[in-house]
Amino acid sequence: MLSQEDKTELALTLHEIGVVKFGEFTFKSGIISPMYCDHRILVSYPKKLKYVAKQYTKLLEGLEYDRLAGIPYAAMPIAGAVSLLLEQPWIYPRKEAKDYGTKKVIEGEFKPGDKVVVLDDLITKGDSKIETLEPFLAADLKVADFVVLLDYEKGGREMLKRKGYNLHAAMSVKDLVEALHQQKAIDEEMYAKVAKFLSDN
Numbered sequence: 001m002l003s004q005e006d007k008t009e010l011a012l013t014l015h016e017i018g019v020v021k022f023g024e025f026t027f028k029s030g031i032i033s034p035m036y037c038d039h040r041i042l043v044s045y046p047k048k049l050k051y052v053a054k055q056y057t058k059l060l061e062g063l064e065y066d067r068l069a070g071i072p073y074a075a076m077p078i079a080g081a082v083s084l085l086l087e088q089p090w091i092y093p094r095k096e097a098k099d100y101g102t103k104k105v106i107e108g109e110f111k112p113g114d115k116v117v118v119l120d121d122l123i124t125k126g127d128s129k130i131e132t133l134e135p136f137l138a139a140d141l142k143v144a145d146f147v148v149l150l151d152y153e154k155g156g157r158e159m160l161k162r163k164g165y166n167l168h169a170a171m172s173v174k175d176l177v178e179a180l181h182q183q184k185a186i187d188e189e190m191y192a193k194v195a196k197f198l199s200d201n
Contacts, residue, residue: 011179034193039074039121053081059168065117074121093135112140126156
C-alpha cells in the first residue's frame, strides 16, 4: 500500500507530464469524458518512468512470483522498468502470435508452472484483464495477482476476486482527482465535472 504522501506525489507526477489529462475526450465506447489517462507517454520521461516503477515495487512487496508480466502496450515499459529495479525477469504476450520462426505467443523465458504477477496501467470493469490471462493460462503459467497504478472502481476488483485473483492498485482515480484538487492542480469547475463523471459512469 502507498502512503497518502506517496499518492499525492504520484498524482502530481502523472498530471505534470500529461499522463492524466483534463478536457473532453471520447472513449472507445462513445462515452464523453472530462479526463483521460495515457500511460504510454511515460516512455518519453525516463526519470518519471523510474519513479512510477518504484511505486509498483512497493505494491509487489510480499507477493510471490517467478516472473513479472507486462500487458501490451501501456504496461510494457513499466514492466521493463520494474524488472530492472527489482532485477526480476519479465515476459509479455504478443498481440498477434508469430506465424514464422518460433511462432511464440509469449515473449521471454519461462517454464510451465511458473507463477506470474501481471502488471497493467489501470483497471475499469476487469473483463479485459480476464482476457489477457488466456495466453498465460494456455502456457500453464500460474496467476494470482494483478498490479495496476489506477483503479477506476467500476467493479474490476470484485470481478477479479470472483475469478480467484487479487488486485493491488496504487490508488483509485477518485483518490487521484481528490489529490490534484487539494493541491490546486485542477480548479473547482473541473473537479466538480470529473467527480460527477466518475459518479455517473
